[in-house]
Amino acid sequence: MMKKILAKSYLGFVLVLLYAPIVFIAIYSFTTAKSMGNWTGFTFDLYKSLFTGGAAEVVGGSSPEKVGSLVTALENTLLIALIASAFSVMLGTLAAIGIYNMKTRQKAAVQFMNNIPMLNPDIITGVSLFLLFVFLHISKGYVTVILSHITFCTPYVVLNVLPKLSQMNPNIYEAALDLGATPSQALRKVMIPQLWPGMLSGFILSFTMSLDDFAVTYFTAGSSGLDTLSTYIYADARKGGLTPELRPMMTIIFLLILVVLLLVNYRTFKKTKTANS
């Protein structure tokens, strides 16, 4: 019993530490002070300013241009993450099927290559791609950022799909072909439904990493004026203060993610419960 209380309070303590910055952001999303830690009274003004695009007459709110570029940064972040993870899943799933059917030595070589982007720190990936685009005289922008995100996301898709392939019975695919399905039909109707869980977790992982990326985007977006949330915040930090509207934005994002995760967990929890009874 004593052990249990001790264990629980340790977990609680670490969680409090982990969540302190997020709670701090959430608390100060209800006050308009320029910097956090300076309480100037409870108000929803920052939320109003965020949702009206800075048009509301808010003391301490930012200009419409500033809020506009923040919202654009959020849209860019989501769009890049969506496109990059969609491509990563396609590329990575095909690659996993290919790798699974390779001979041992070929397999080892491709898997080694697949490991490189996962072991490289972000800055190395960023710098190396920066040099590539300089070397090939490709002007940096949306396309280079998306290509770079695909580069560091796809290995995780491969890693998530490969185990599903080894769980699968290869004869089912062969049977579909024998029964007259074309390879693309067999892929769509037989293979993909079985690989789906791996593809989905690959997608979620890719999406998360793309959202959170800073270093690679920083080096591959160039001076095109393309901002994601990370590069926007970095530019803000260099100028010495965050746009106050970031606080309500982060609070909303966090609550959304929390709700989604709890719902997903509740559903799987219920499923396992009904499966057990």
Add this chain to the structure above:
Amino acid sequence: MFRKRSTWALPYVIFMVLFVVLPLLLIAFYAMTDGNGHFTFSNIAGFFTDAKFLNSFLVSLEVALENTLICLAIGYPVAMILSNKDLNKSAVTALLFILPMWINALMRTMATAEIFNAFGIQLGKGTLLFGMAYDYLPFMIYPIYNVLNKMDKSYAEAAADLGAKPATVFLKVTLPLSMPGIISGVMMVFMPTVSTFAVSEILTNNTIQLFGSVIQEQFYNMMWNQGAALALVMLIIIGITTIFSSKKDGEAEGGLI
């Protein structure tokens, strides 16, 4: 039929050669040439002769080592408690520990720095270590948790039944069996710490420059060749640590999610 399907990986292999292998070769190329494309060793020599580069590199290694140890010391007990069915029954608790990762890391770091400011704590080495532990703790907890969760508990029970004390059971059974998780946790914390740039700037108010910041600064000042040389140094060290850890480990277990 099976042989032919191996060609499905071809697009990915071409993609990887273009966007992974070629860029890494370009780092080496730029590191060993000057602005006009002539061969030179001066950039690489610069790393060893310029006190600024060498110092920040050593400081980075020190900070990364300390951060890794802090994350391991805090994270291992967390992973152990989470994977213990008697102490923790809900998967949601485990989820709570990775949830902060979904909030932009730079934003969290800024907030951490603001908390220190609000309490009047001077930004420096201490705040850097504290803030970095925030950022990297989930990366340490998760691989260890995964390995401990899959571990066959009967080994530990057998050891206890045969008269081993709890401390002995931990040191001789649980800890060695969780080694793959520890190794991938260390890999996920150590190298990223050496190479971070924005995080250290924010948390120390630019008083401590980690190696990542120095590399970034070179590129920011258009000194690509010098920057590439520093990146190459880092790449070589990553290569060495990877070979070392994969020899010890064999198969990479754990990983995130």
